[in-house]
Amino acid sequence: MPRINPIDPNQAEGKAKTLLDAVQGKFGRVPNLMKTMANSPAVLESYLGFSQTIGGGSFSPALREQIALAIAGVNGCDYCASAHSAIGKGAGLGEEELQANLRGASGDQKVEAALTFAKAVVTKRGWVADEDVENFRAAGYTDGELTEVIALVALNTFSNYFNHIAETEVDFPLVESGEHAKV
DSSP, X not given: OOSSOXXXXXXXXXXXXXXXXXXXXXXXSOOHHHHHHTTSHHHHHHHHHHHHHHHTSSSOHHHHHHHHHHHHHHHTOHHHHHHHHHHHHHTTXXXXXXXXXXXXXOSSHHHHHHHHHHHHHHHTTTOOOHHHHHHHHHTTOOHXXXXXXXXXXXXXXHHHHHHHHHTOOOOSSOOOOSOOOOO
């Protein structure tokens, strides 16, 4: 049972209704994460804006989902593991790769370097070593891409923590995150 009740899009009012209607129009449905964030339209609008803006960055949709999965794995977020697995499938990723991504691994060395760096940012709470940055760059990534990984970590950690606190009901095919880094 969720700690924060989701807003029913059919009963939403004002800014929350406008935002939820826009999500419905864009995705054909309103995920529980967004229904729950709609309790504060400012939070939902910020999340949607950040997601849309970083979506226009240099990473492919598939790589953004792979990074999101690695972060969900580290943070033990079943909601995000489930959502990003479903979205990742839509971006062309296979089941085996998605499961590897959740562990921070990949069949592609360059992708794995990005996942390893993202995991380091999360586990070291931003205090990465020079070696972490050097390994990321050695895989062929730029400083702009390094900056985007940091932004993706922030965005996905926010949604992971939001789901932990809200106990958002998973409304995607369930994928367990595995690590469950609960304190």
